[in-house]
Amino acid sequence: xxxxxxxxxLEKKPIKGLLWAEWAMLAYMLLTFTIIFxxxxxxxxxxxMIYGRLRILVTILAMWAVYRMAxxxxxxxxxxxxxxxxxxxxxxxxxxxxxxxxxxxxIFATWEQQLFHxxxxxxxxxxxxxxxxxxxxxxxxxxxxxxxAIVLLYYVFKEYxxxxxxxxxxAASFFIYYVIYIFLPVAGPQYYYNAVGLDQIAxxxxxxxxxxxxxxxxxxxxxxxTDGIFYQMVADAHHTxxxxxxxxxxxxxxxSTILMLLAWRCRSKRMFCCLLPVYVxxxxxTVYIQAHYVVxxxxxxxxxxxxxxxxxxxxxxxxxx
Numbered sequence: 541x542x543x544x545x546x547x548x549x550l551e552k553k554p555i556k557g558l559l560w561a562e563w564a565m566l567a568y569m570l571l572t573f574t575i576i577f578x579x580x581x582x583x584x585x586x587x588x589m590i591y592g593r594l595r596i597l598v599t600i601l602a603m604w605a606v607y608r609m610a611x612x613x614x615x616x617x618x619x620x621x622x623x624x625x626x627x628x629x630x631x632x633x634x635x636x637x638x639x640x641x642x643x644x645x646x647i648f649a650t651w652e653q654q655l656f657h658x659x660x661x662x663x664x665x666x667x668x669x670x671x672x673x674x675x676x677x678x679x680x681x682x683x684x685x686x687x688x689a690i691v692l693l694y695y696v697f698k699e700y701x702x703x704x705x706x707x708x709x710x711a712a713s714f715f716i717y718y719v720i721y722i723f724l725p726v727a728g729p730q731y732y733y734n735a736v737g738l739d740q741i742a743x744x745x746x747x748x749x750x751x752x753x754x755x756x757x758x759x760x761x762x763x764x765x766t767d768g769i770f771y772q773m774v775a776d777a778h779h780t781x782x783x784x785x786x787x788x789x790x791x792x793x794x795x796s797t798i799l800m801l802l803a804w805r806c807r808s809k810r811m812f813c814c815l816l817p818v819y820v821x822x823x824x825x826t827v828y829i830q831a832h833y834v835v836x837x838x839x840x841x842x843x844x845x846x847x848x849x850x851x852x853x854x855x856x857x858x859x860x861x
Contacts, residue, residue, distance in 0.1 A: 547614040554611030560708040568715040620707045635783035638725035639754040645732035649746040652833045661729035661830045665763035674764025677828040680821025682773045691799045709851045717791040728787035730759040730830040753784040790832045793840025798848050
């Protein structure tokens with residue numbers, strides 16, 4: 541009861557202005573509005589992209605107004621939660637931009653072949669097709685968004701004074717990855733392998749498909765035990781929200797690595813140790829289900845160790861009045 545009272549108690553000194561995470565979203569919105577302006581005639585759905593951004597802008601202002609009318613922890617958490625939920629809208633939006641550019645998967649598949657002398661994304665699931673292995677892989681991939689919620693909820697209840705910092709780092713990291721995806725059109729194995737044919741991939745032939753993905757979104761079926769609960773969750777998520785975009789670097793790996801760094805920073809050994817095996821499964825699963833090349837995983841790790849300290853240095857607590 542005392543915890544709930546803290547949530548609804550009005551703050552004597554509410555936060556002024558927008559949150560850092562909201563400024564990160566507005567910066568990304570401004571950048572993409574600019575891109576839409578200069579590429580309007582090349583885009584497939586510029587009107588819906590503009591209307592979507594206007595709706596998000598109205599939502600941000602509405603949540604700010606709710607907090608100002610009743611400034612308390614609950615409305616602040618709700619304000620942040622709504623913004624984080626909108627990240628799922630921004631993700632497929634990157635496809636609307638990068639479909640204007642020639643696809644680069646042939647380059648990344650070639651790098652993969654040169655590094656490993658094979659295509660791990662093609663062979664991993666074939667080598668481990670069993671239900672007892674594929675279900676944990678699908679679980680690892682499906683736990684991505686719950687993992688974000690777990691870490692941020694810990695900050696809400698255990699380190700509330702650092703909650704806004706953590707949410708800024710998570711939200712801003714997503715937008716950094718989205719900027720990369722706009723200008724780096726890599727679809728990933730599930731799309732590229734399907735486009736060129738598994739026979740050519742197995743022979744080490746990686747043709748340039750050019751602008752093929754501008755009008756094609758067909759992907760290979762997810763490998764593994766098709767009757768599994770987590771398999772169905774991943775398959776449904778791919779069917780509704782996946783696009784041939786956002787392969788390099790892997791934001792699944794990058795953001796989850798940042799979450800592990802946030803868990804390490806708050807010095808909760810129990811949470812860190814509980815999340816560690818889930819994190820390992822998540823990193824492996826991105827290749828197993830053919831969403832990413834191994835080089836995408838490397839890119840996720842490398843980008844995370846740059847993004848996390850950079851955003852940590854950028855953040856400054858908002859003043860309260």
